Amino acid sequence: xxxxxxxxxxLLEVRDLTKHFLVRRGALGWSTGVVRAVDAVSFxxxxxxxxxxxxxSGCGKTTTSKLIxxxxxxxxxxxxxxxREVGALDREGRRVYRRAVQAVFQDPYASLDPRMRVGAxxxxxxxxxxxLDAAGRRRRVLDLLDxxxxxxxxxxxxxxxxxxxxxxxxAIARALALSPRLVVLDEPVSALDVSIRAQILNLxxxxxxxxxxxxxxxxxxxxxxxxxxxxIAVMYLGKIVEVGGADAVALAPKHPYTKALFAAAxxxxxxxxxxxxxxxxxxxxxxxxxxxxxxxxxxxxxxPHCATDEPALRRxxxxxVACHLY
Amino acid sequence: xxxxxDVRELRTHIVTRWATIKAVxxxxxxxxxxxxxxxxxxSGSGKSMTCLSIVRLVPxxxxxxxxxxxxxxxxxxxxxxxxxxxxxxxxxxAMILQDPMSSLNPVFSIGMQMREPLAMYHDLRGGAVAAxxxxxxxxxxxxxxxxxxxxxxxxxxxxxxxxxVGAMAIAGPPRLLIADEPTTSLDLTIQAQxxxxxxxxxxxxxxxxxxxxxxLGIVARTCDRVAVMYAGRIVExxxxxxxxxxxxxxxxxxxIASIPRFGARRERLTAITGQPPxxxxxxxxxxxxxxxxxxxxxxxEMPAEADIxxxxxxxxxxxxxx
Numbered sequence: 001x002x003x004x005x006x007x008x009x010x011l012l013e014v015r016d017l018t019k020h021f022l023v024r025r026g027a028l029g030w031s032t033g034v035v036r037a038v039d040a041v042s043f044x045x046x047x048x049x050x051x052x053x054x055x056x057s058g059c060g061k062t063t064t065s066k067l068i069x070x071x072x073x074x075x076x077x078x079x080x081x082x083x084r085e086v087g088a089l090d091r092e093g094r095r096v097y098r099r100a101v102q103a104v105f106q107d108p109y110a111s112l113d114p115r116m117r118v119g120a121x122x123x124x125x126x127x128x129x130x131x132l133d134a135a136g137r138r139r140r141v142l143d144l145l146d147x148x149x150x151x152x153x154x155x156x157x158x159x160x161x162x163x164x165x166x167x168x169x170x171a172i173a174r175a176l177a178l179s180p181r182l183v184v185l186d187e188p189v190s191a192l193d194v195s196i197r198a199q200i201l202n203l204x205x206x207x208x209x210x211x212x213x214x215x216x217x218x219x220x221x222x223x224x225x226x227x228x229x230x231x232i233a234v235m236y237l238g239k240i241v242e243v244g245g246a247d248a249v250a251l252a253p254k255h256p257y258t259k260a261l262f263a264a265a266x267x268x269x270x271x272x273x274x275x276x277x278x279x280x281x282x283x284x285x286x287x288x289x290x291x292x293x294x295x296x297x298x299x300x301x302x303x304p305h306c307a308t309d310e311p312a313l314r315r316x317x318x319x320x321v322a323c324h325l326y
Numbered sequence: 327x328x329x330x331x332d333v334r335e336l337r338t339h340i341v342t343r344w345a346t347i348k349a350v351x352x353x354x355x356x357x358x359x360x361x362x363x364x365x366x367x368x369s370g371s372g373k374s375m376t377c378l379s380i381v382r383l384v385p386x387x388x389x390x391x392x393x394x395x396x397x398x399x400x401x402x403x404x405x406x407x408x409x410x411x412x413x414x415x416x417x418x419x420a421m422i423l424q425d426p427m428s429s430l431n432p433v434f435s436i437g438m439q440m441r442e443p444l445a446m447y448h449d450l451r452g453g454a455v456a457a458x459x460x461x462x463x464x465x466x467x468x469x470x471x472x473x474x475x476x477x478x479x480x481x482x483x484x485x486x487x488x489x490x491v492g493a494m495a496i497a498g499p500p501r502l503l504i505a506d507e508p509t510t511s512l513d514l515t516i517q518a519q520x521x522x523x524x525x526x527x528x529x530x531x532x533x534x535x536x537x538x539x540x541x542l543g544i545v546a547r548t549c550d551r552v553a554v555m556y557a558g559r560i561v562e563x564x565x566x567x568x569x570x571x572x573x574x575x576x577x578x579x580x581x582i583a584s585i586p587r588f589g590a591r592r593e594r595l596t597a598i599t600g601q602p603p604x605x606x607x608x609x610x611x612x613x614x615x616x617x618x619x620x621x622x623x624x625x626x627e628m629p630a631e632a633d634i635x636x637x638x639x640x641x642x643x644x645x646x647x648x
Contacts, residue, residue, distance in 0.1 A: 056513035056514060056515065056516075057513055163601045163602065165601065166601070193368035193369055193540075193602055194368055194540050194581060194584070194585075195368055195580070195581060195584065195598040195602065195617075196598075196601070196602070197584065198584035198585075198586075198595035198596065198597035198598065199597040199598070199599075201586065201595055202594055202595050202597055205594070220514065221586075222514070222588075223543075223585060223586040223587060223588060224586050226586065226587075226588045227586030227587070227595070250588045251588055260515055260518075261514055261515060262588075263518070264514040264515050264517060264518035265514060265543065278515075278518045278519060278522060279515045279518070279519070280519070282483050282485055282486075282516060283513070
């Protein structure tokens with residue numbers, strides 16, 4: 001299941017990761033509620049492999065990625081990276097961790113400083129972290145630009161002189177500057193023109209093959225996730241409802257929510273008959289998630305005990321599913 | 327059947343200090359009652375500008391409709407005065423835009439903003455307005471519609487807001503509905519609900535629909551015909567099934583091939599090389615030629631629109647040219 005390039009030992013191992021946000025209201029700022037943004041989430045990412053994380057807005061994808069990037073502190077649970085507990089790292093250990101885990105965000109117009117030249121943008125992580133002299137940094141920048149398919153003269157230009165796809169290449173070059181082991185890709189192609197998306201997805205796949213880097217790939221475009229990922233995890237209201245090999249989850253989903261999500265993803269095959277599930281209702285507020293299975297109010301197959309018993313992730317046809325149907 | 331909307335050789339230019347951008351450059355299509363045309367293409371290809379030209383809401387003074395004709399049930403919209411256009415917009419031609427908050431006023435309740443067009447176009451007064459507004463909300467499947475009339479836009483979810491916009495759009499009922507990326511800001515499962523709703527409303531009111539999107543999957547599900555735009559022109563147009571199974575224009579072919587599919591994991595995607603065209607500096611010939619794998623010397627001239635089969639038209643020297 002989804003670890004063809006790696007040797008089996010997970011690079012990143014997340015166990016029961018939980019993040020609660022307190023909601024404060026009023027002048028005194030007393031806590032009036034808890035949003036369980038991420039609730040006991042577990043997964044692993046082997047070396048050189050890609051985990052696709054999908055779900056609708058508010059399901060906890062981005063919070064999960066922030067926890068992994070150490071931009072938020074978990075309420076509970078563990079993140080192990082290269083077999084070491086991230087929460088227990090000392091100052092130096094955290095510095096090393098932050099170098100090894102980098103990110104590429106959705107909007108290459110917002111993530112690049114318009115007043116810096118591209119060379120300086122890509123070199124910035126090297127100034128702080130790599131201990132290279134100016135000449136060494138220049139060589140490294142040119143190598144990186146070449147790696148992402150940009151000409152050397154790009155280093156002397158400003159971000160506004162590039163198109164969206166080229167800017168995303170710059171952002172990728174910057175993320176790769178410190179030779180990370182894991183890159184969080186948060187909607188890396190959704191801001192790009194359709195004709196450019198395939199270029200960037202191909203580039204990311206090539207870089208993974210060349211460098212053996214692992215990806216956490218977050219996207220709304222399920223076809224892109226299915227294409228890029230070895231493993232797919234589906235989140236709903238802070239919980240993982242299904243996780244397994246990309247083909248198993250995308251082509252033969254088991255959880256009713258996964259089925260509805262992939263049915264709604266509208267593949268363009270005209271004749272391929274699909275199981276059509278259109279969900280009624282909307283995602284409930286994470287402030288007051290439904291009891292039992294969080295999906296039961298919208299589930300077309302809900303049974304009486306779905307409202308009271310929360311299903312655990314169980315093995316079913318080569319993947320893990322949290323559903324009482326199985 | 328006569329066409330509801332007939333657009334002929336529409337040209338809209340944007341004049342800036344540095345260059346004249348031909349945002350819409352000779353676009354023609356016609357739609358019958360109950361028919362849906364998908365308008366696809368990347369940003370800057372002229373999809374939205376075509377739609378804005380139909381309702382004559384192009385950003386003036388920079389943008390100007392410089393040529394062509396737009397006929398709604400035989401009536402030339404480009405010849406109408408501004409006051410006459412007021413009677414067309416929102417009534418005979420309705421629009422649903424990507425972001426519902428750009429169509430709704432945040433400081434008025436839903437009932438308040440629905441009241442204005444109902445009173446203006448349909449001459450309803452007093453209790454009849456509220457009753458009609460609630461009826462429209464019920465038609466777009468908003469639960470407890472009468473209570474929702476008192477709600478403000480921020481109290482509704484994105485999907486519900488877009489339903490309110492849909493309710494206002496069908497008040498006419500319109501002859502033509504222009505939906506410009508109506509589901510792009512919605513979550514996937516909500517998107518599926520909304521597309522189902524639009525089709526249902528269309529079946530009831532028989533309006534023609536122009537559906538602007540860059541998502542070919544949505545086109546496959548909701549449209550009868552599809553027009554592919556590139557650099558201000560329709561480069562290929564035909565029935566959805568035909569375009570998806572036998573795309574003829576190199577751009578359409580590349581676009582369909584570049585989309586990741588389920589079950590073809592980690593094969594290399596067929597990428598379109600190069601960058602989208604700079605509309606301010608277009609050459610005289612086919613705008614796709616610099617990125618086209620099949621380009622040859624003749625592409626330096628602009629190909630005319632030609633039929634491959636009846637109803638399947640293309641602008642490309644590789645096909646159907648004498």
